[in-house]
Amino acid sequence: MMQTDLPPRPGAPGAAVDTAVFERLLAAVGPAAQPELLRRLRDDFQSHGADLPLHPAKADLTQVRKLSHVAVALAGVVGAARLQMAATALHDAAEHGDLDKARQLCPAVQEQSTEIIAFLKQQLRARTGAA
Numbered sequence: 001m002m003q004t005d006l007p008p009r010p011g012a013p014g015a016a017v018d019t020a021v022f023e024r025l026l027a028a029v030g031p032a033a034q035p036e037l038l039r040r041l042r043d044d045f046q047s048h049g050a051d052l053p054l055h056p057a058k059a060d061l062t063q064v065r066k067l068s069h070v071a072v073a074l075a076g077v078v079g080a081a082r083l084q085m086a087a088t089a090l091h092d093a094a095e096h097g098d099l100d101k102a103r104q105l106c107p108a109v110q111e112q113s114t115e116i117i118a119f120l121k122q123q124l125r126a127r128t129g130a131a
Helices: 019-029 034-050 058-078 081-095 099-128
Strands: none
Touching: 019 034, 019 058, 034 058, 034 099, 058 081, 058 099, 081 099
């Protein structure tokens, strides 16, 4: 049984990822392309989720909207439904200029993105020996 076939412990890296969706994604690209995909996903989750401003100012909302839009798509690709919902709510708040709501949601999107980055690093180590 592969590690990703096991249900993750609550709170463990990967708990926020639907492993069936994730495994289908990896199968679709094939073993040779998996390390590059995992690295790109790790980097994209960093720049579009984990690096969101923690306490955005009104002037940051356009950037928050752009970053959260990409975070929605990335979350869907790996099967991270909880992050996808949080990033969608953040995107909507930023799009409507709701600074208070955006400030409430940014930490959750950051935290969940960080969890997925840890999961991707673990997957990269397991598949290549490097993170």
